Amino acid sequence: MLPFRQTPIVDDFARHGGRKVPLPLEGRGQGWGYSVVQSERLAGMRWFSPSWQVVLAVLLCILAAVLGPVTTAETTEQAAAGYPFAETKSFVFDLILVAGAISMARIPPIAAALVLFVGAHGAAWLLLSGIAGFEGTARAPFYLLLAAAWLLAWRCVTLLSGLQPAARWARVLLRLVIPAIFGLWLLIFWEAITRGAGIPFILLPPPSAVGARIANSLPILAADVRQTIFKAALAGYAMGCAAGFVVAILADRFGFLRRGLMPIGNLVSALPIIGVAPIMVMWFGFGWESKAAVVVIMTFFPMLVNTVAGLTASGHMERDLMRTYASSYWQTLFKLRLPAAAPFIFNALKINSTLALIGAIVAEFFGTPVVGMGFRISTEVGRMNIDMVWAEIAVAALAGSVFYGVVALFERAATFWHPSVRGG
């Protein structure tokens, strides 16, 4: 036991210090070096390395085979005509068992992960396409097989997390693939459970139905996005952030203002500001202006507080240097203190990107013209068109992520000198 305790130390170094750590020697392959985890090193002597996920998956498969029919449809006469599992069922078993077996053989982790990926998702796809049209007929073996496939995917992710490829593109790819598998399985479970258990459509539509709805109602979604995001959220975001920034500069210039404003700003950031929405709707009418006003108020304070904090971020030495140059307040501000504050300012911009969308959508609950994401959500909920609501949510999620991502890209471009970006 003892001699192997050094491996986790390497692991902890990499994780905690965030520094470059020499990999174990045998892990330095051409493109896909990998850190050797304890179990694999032990198993290196043998021809196969068991993993509990795969073993459990095999056990689940056996249990599923013992329990018999995958769906209730299989037990009735329905089975005769067009019943999908008649041919694919054995294939599902084969996929899981073969992929699991190969992954435990002594092959490079990347190959094992690939095999597992194909096996797990092939089995899941067969299961999902089999249950479509036979909603609500799933029996225990269906879920057992699904769980087995999921365990293979888990093992796959574990193997992928252990990889430490030397090439940069491979690392970026890994950083994208691992969370993507996780998200994919959320969708798979959602689809399988809503279809398998026959959950009523108006309670929770399966993701495939939501996707179909998005594809069918693109014009409506586009109009809503234009109204809520491009008119209300973006206008309010620009005004709120600009106002917060200007006031922050003023507060920095006049110490009295800063000392008076900062405690208030910190307090306000804890308050449920979203509650001003009905007031703004009353003042500015039902159009996008009222939503923009809510967004202005919501985004103002994070910007103010963060910018003021950022303006103190430059060091004493640097400020003294500026003084030896006899630079004026504004010169110091633009050449030293604002660049130094950039990470804080971008942090506020990122926080505000989410707040802007929330503000614009929630304000629409208090009254809108007949277009807008918040309007659509509240009316379609009333009409029990839940798939439309989920479509709006998916669009909102996408828009929010894109908004955030764009700000983050600007941040990388503008603060390329900062250690957190340059780092590595």
Place this chain on the structure above:
Amino acid sequence: MTDRLRDKTIPVTTILAVLVAVWYIGAVAMNAPFQRDLDRRGDVTRTTLEFIGATLSQPKPTLPAPHQVAANFFENTFLRKITSNRSLVYHSWVTLSSTLVGFLFGTALGILIAVGIVHLKSLDRSLMPWIIASQTIPILAIAPMIIVVLAAVNVTGLIPKALISTYLSFFPVAVGMVKGLRSPEIMHLDLMRTYFASPSQVFWKLRAPASVPFLFASMKVAVAASLVGAIVGELPTGAVAGIGSKLLAGSYYSQTIDIWAALVAGSVVAALLVALVGVAGRIVERSMGARPA
């Protein structure tokens, strides 16, 4: 003491006084058109001072004056029986209860996720990006969804609102706790290793104590977020009680003073909750041997 007076009390009071003055001026300016209209129809002539007085005492003003809001708040908080459905204490309690339930669930969930992320590498790589992505999503937008769907399966009242609060409050706690659990320095971790400490010992004796300041800092953010969640959760369904429903009712019937009073009540609750978490944090940290900085 004089430092505190000069650095904090005087500036803050001044700014607040300016804000109140601006509020009064704004109230007069915004209520004036309607009042002028009213006077013309009623054929009333007033002196300027009387006119200003009239703009500040409309029953449904565009912008209520501070003293109107204060009077309404005082009346509905202290003069009514707390069981009456006009009492702000009653509405605040309804919102507060779902806030607290959601906050507790959210904190527990956040801590669990953080512990998982710190200990399982595959979870770290696959879950962490989604936790961050989940915050770029305007999640409050699905609040009405959750409530309607749960109402359809006969789950109503406190739980759906609490779920929204849970969702909003788990994120700050999860992120803060991941940071906190990873905050011990390499030296300390190595020391634990020289003691041949098991992973659970490292967790309980090093990581958990080191994460406490992070936990309370993020709980402050979480409790504010969870109050927002509870209020928004009351909006779309015409909930019968709670600060959110008070806002909605006020907006339907143009009871502006009620809206402002409800806002004040929400702010008071938020400030109290944050202060409470702060005090709890200070007590816990002191009892664990932290020295005030």
